[in-house]
Amino acid sequence: MSSKVTPAAPASSSMNAMSETPQAQPVDRNAAVAAHRAHQSEWREAVLGWPAGPPTHLGAAKRYRVLGNCLAPDFDGRSAKVEGVNLMSPAAKAYADERQHELAALGGLAEDDRLWRNLLSSQPLAFSIVGELREHPDAAARAFATLTGEEVVALDDLADAGDPSHRLGGIEAEWFPPRDLHTGDHSGFDIAAYLRLQDGKSLLVSIEVKYVDTFSPKKLTWAGSYPQHAVAAGLNQTAFAGVVASGGSQFLRSLLLTDSLRRTGLRGAGEVDRSLAAVLARGDDRSARKVVGTIAGHTPRTPVALWTHDAFFDACAAQPELEDWARRMRRRYLLTADGDRSPLHTPGGLGGETRT
Numbered sequence: 001m002s003s004k005v006t007p008a009a010p011a012s013s014s015m016n017a018m019s020e021t022p023q024a025q026p027v028d029r030n031a032a033v034a035a036h037r038a039h040q041s042e043w044r045e046a047v048l049g050w051p052a053g054p055p056t057h058l059g060a061a062k063r064y065r066v067l068g069n070c071l072a073p074d075f076d077g078r079s080a081k082v083e084g085v086n087l088m089s090p091a092a093k094a095y096a097d098e099r100q101h102e103l104a105a106l107g108g109l110a111e112d113d114r115l116w117r118n119l120l121s122s123q124p125l126a127f128s129i130v131g132e133l134r135e136h137p138d139a140a141a142r143a144f145a146t147l148t149g150e151e152v153v154a155l156d157d158l159a160d161a162g163d164p165s166h167r168l169g170g171i172e173a174e175w176f177p178p179r180d181l182h183t184g185d186h187s188g189f190d191i192a193a194y195l196r197l198q199d200g201k202s203l204l205v206s207i208e209v210k211y212v213d214t215f216s217p218k219k220l221t222w223a224g225s226y227p228q229h230a231v232a233a234g235l236n237q238t239a240f241a242g243v244v245a246s247g248g249s250q251f252l253r254s255l256l257l258t259d260s261l262r263r264t265g266l267r268g269a270g271e272v273d274r275s276l277a278a279v280l281a282r283g284d285d286r287s288a289r290k291v292v293g294t295i296a297g298h299t300p301r302t303p304v305a306l307w308t309h310d311a312f313f314d315a316c317a318a319q320p321e322l323e324d325w326a327r328r329m330r331r332r333y334l335l336t337a338d339g340d341r342s343p344l345h346t347p348g349g350l351g352g353e354t355r356t
Contacts, residue, residue: 026060026067032284033212035335040119041068043332048085050075056113056121071117081116086124088332089325092131095173099127103174105164108188110174122211125333126190129209129312130173132325137170139319144195146315147307148205148276151198158194158204160266168194168266181267182260184225187253191280194272201273206258207307208251210281210288211333220249226256232301233259239298248291251279251304255295259302275302283308309333 028034044050045068053072055061066072071080080086084093100110114121133140137155145152155170166177176188191207220226222237230240233256243252255277262275281288292306313334317326 026064032282036212037067037069037120039335040332044068044071044119047332050080050085053080053117056111056118069118069120071119073117081112084116086116086119087131088124088128088328089132089135091135092128095131095134096127099130099173106166106176108174108176120212122190122209122213125211126173126207126209128329130171130191132322133171133316134169136319136321139316139321140171140193141195142319143312143315143322144193144205146318147278147312148195148203148305150195150203152195152203153198154196156194156196156202158202158266158271162267166266168192170194177257177261177266181264183229183253183257185253187257189254189257197274202271204258204261204272204275206254206275206277208254208277208279210279210285212282214287215247215291216250217247218249219244220252229256229260232263234301235298242298243291243294246291246294247287248294251277251291251295255300255302255304259300262302276305277302278305278307280307280309280312283310 025037028037041052044052048071051072052066052068053070055064055067055070060067071086073080084090084096087093087096096110096115102108103110110123110127115123115127118124133143133155141152141154144150144155157170158168160167162178166175168175171191171193173191174188175192179186189206190209193205193207195203195205197203220240222230222240226240227237230236235243240252243249258275258277261272265271279288279292289306292304295304310330313326313330316322316329
């Protein structure tokens with residue numbers, strides 16, 4: 001998950017929200033990114049009541065003092081990280097703190113600035129989803145039933161006795177299995193869920209989360225352990241090359257890792273009966289649609305799916321426990337159908353919650 005700023009000279013200057021100093025704004029790669037940058041800037045000002053801060057991307061930091069989609073690290077004696085204003089519920093903030101400690105022991109990564117200060121990053125989106133769904137596991141199971149079309153009855157625990165433990169406690173952000181037992185690279189999942197089905201079987205769902213970021217341009221090659229994993233997943237060399245050519249190397253790595261777990265389980269115990277690899281992206285993300293469609297056309301043994309933000313929030317909103325949270329998520333992450341920014345409300349608490 002990465003939020004990219006196009007390294008181009010600024011085309012115009014606009015007043016930085018909550019500042020009297022005009023700030024140059026980046027030239028985004030397309031109108032959709034520009035619209036979401038403006039929307040997140042408005043969310044920061046109108047809902048969070050927090051000033052803009054320096055960019056979290058090193059390249060952008062050399063060009064711009066502040067960006068509207070980035071939070072100032074501190075404001076009025078308060079810390080953006082400590083208060084978790086970039087996350088969408090207290091449950092998400094508590095989970096992010098806990099998960100960061102776990103990832104440090106595992107050698108995983110949740111980048112501080114992107115998580116706590118960048119409103120355009122997909123990382124706070126992923127952690128906001130996982131934290132809230134963990135708080136309401138029964139509702140989460142029903143939402144996954146809608147999204148997958150399967151008879152999901154519960155979030156289950158994929159235990160791991162290893163040290164450090166790669167336990168998957170129902171649903172996790174930034175999760176990965178022991179790498180040396182699978183594809184051997186640094187692949188992992190933005191979100192992973194271990195679900196129990198009505199028939200008693202397990203379903204592992206891996207989710208690649210996208211917001212305005214693109215798939216990594218780094219191309220996967222037919223070398224090392226990848227041919228073995230691709231063939232086992234039902235993809236021959238021609239299919240593999242076609243997916244790479246479509247720009248899908250990043251999601252292909254995720255698919256191969258998901259399928260490896262389907263075949264062997266976490267450490268060879270076979271705890272995974274079925275698997276699904278999904279991309280969660282904007283409805284207008286043509287790249288995500290193309291990549292998922294290309295892979296689906298080769299009918300891999302682990303099915304793939306594209307879930308739009310809209311459909312995901314709808315599935316959550318149908319659950320009473322998640323309805324208010326899903327409404328806030330829609331207001332933060334979705335634009336209106338005609339491209340105008342959704343109207344926002346006055347400053348409240350964490351993630352736009354009204355303080356009482």
